[in-house]
Amino acid sequence: MDETGLSRAAGVAPYVAIGIVSGLFAALFGIGGGIIIVPLLMLISRMPPRMAAATSLATLILTSLIGVVRYAGTGHVDWTAAAAIGVPAILGVLIGIRFQRRLPADWLVLGFGIFVIVLGLKLVLEIDL
Amino acid sequence: MDLELTTLIIGIAAGIGAGVLAGLFGVGGGIVFVPTLALLFSFDQLDAQATSLAAIIPVAIIGAWRQSGEDLVNWRAAAIMGAGAALGVLVGAEIAIRIPDERLSQVFGVVLLLVGGDMVIRATRRLRKQA
Numbered sequence: 001m002d003e004t005g006l007s008r009a010a011g012v013a014p015y016v017a018i019g020i021v022s023g024l025f026a027a028l029f030g031i032g033g034g035i036i037i038v039p040l041l042m043l044i045s046r047m048p049p050r051m052a053a054a055t056s057l058a059t060l061i062l063t064s065l066i067g068v069v070r071y072a073g074t075g076h077v078d079w080t081a082a083a084a085i086g087v088p089a090i091l092g093v094l095i096g097i098r099f100q101r102r103l104p105a106d107w108l109v110l111g112f113g114i115f116v117i118v119l120g121l122k123l124v125l126e127i128d129l
Numbered sequence: 130m131d132l133e134l135t136t137l138i139i140g141i142a143a144g145i146g147a148g149v150l151a152g153l154f155g156v157g158g159g160i161v162f163v164p165t166l167a168l169l170f171s172f173d174q175l176d177a178q179a180t181s182l183a184a185i186i187p188v189a190i191i192g193a194w195r196q197s198g199e200d201l202v203n204w205r206a207a208a209i210m211g212a213g214a215a216l217g218v219l220v221g222a223e224i225a226i227r228i229p230d231e232r233l234s235q236v237f238g239v240v241l242l243l244v245g246g247d248m249v250i251r252a253t254r255r256l257r258k259q260a
Contacts, residue, residue, distance in 0.1 A: 024218070057196065086144065
């Protein structure tokens with residue numbers, strides 16, 4: 001491998017690692033990729049918060065598609081229910097992004113931190129909700 | 130009929146709420162979708178998780194598309210992470226079959242508390258400095 005090849009590989013490695021860790025945690029704990037991907041992108045790849053969140057969403061296109069393909073034949077996917085909550089969620093995501101644009105990055109990180117703490121408490125205290 | 134209307138309204142509200150979290154923080158919304166499906170429509174865990182994945186697809190597509198207009202999406206990183214995640218899911222599923230997950234979940238919860246706490250402390254410090 002020449003030098004540019006090496007540095008290219010070094011640039012890819014953190015993303016591969018973040019991907020594997022998020023997939024591992026998703027399978028083990030049923031908590032999807034974003035909660036892992038966003039902090040790791042900020043920490044390891046030094047991405048600004050908004051870019052980390054946007055790139056996480058793009059990653060979830062792939063992971064949710066793969067997941068659905070795996071489940072599709074098994075009868076576990078209820079498409080009507082998925083549409084009932086997924087279609088209103090499209091409106092929600094547009095609202096969330098609009099709100100995010102006006103929010104200073106530090107407030108965004110603060111909000112995300114609180115969100116992560118709530119999830120952590122839920123797991124530690126074994127609250128099934 | 131009354132109950133059905135209530136169910137529908139709660140479902141729509143939960144969907145919008147999940148979407149707002151997705152747009153703000155870049156999570157998929159499964160954290161809201163799964164319990165909503167389980168409690169509201171009495172889905173079992175596997176049905177809820179599989180259906181939640183289907184509901185995440187349009188959210189992720191529309192969200193990423195909207196953010197790409199501001200050039201915020203690193204598509205190359207996303208593709209690589211997506212491929213890595215596919216591998217991680219396969220390995221994780223093998224582990225999950227062999228190890229009971231109650232204790233593991235609590236360990237993961239502690240990790241989340243540390244990560245979240247670190248973010249809150251850092252952000253608060255920076256906000257104080259600015260003030």
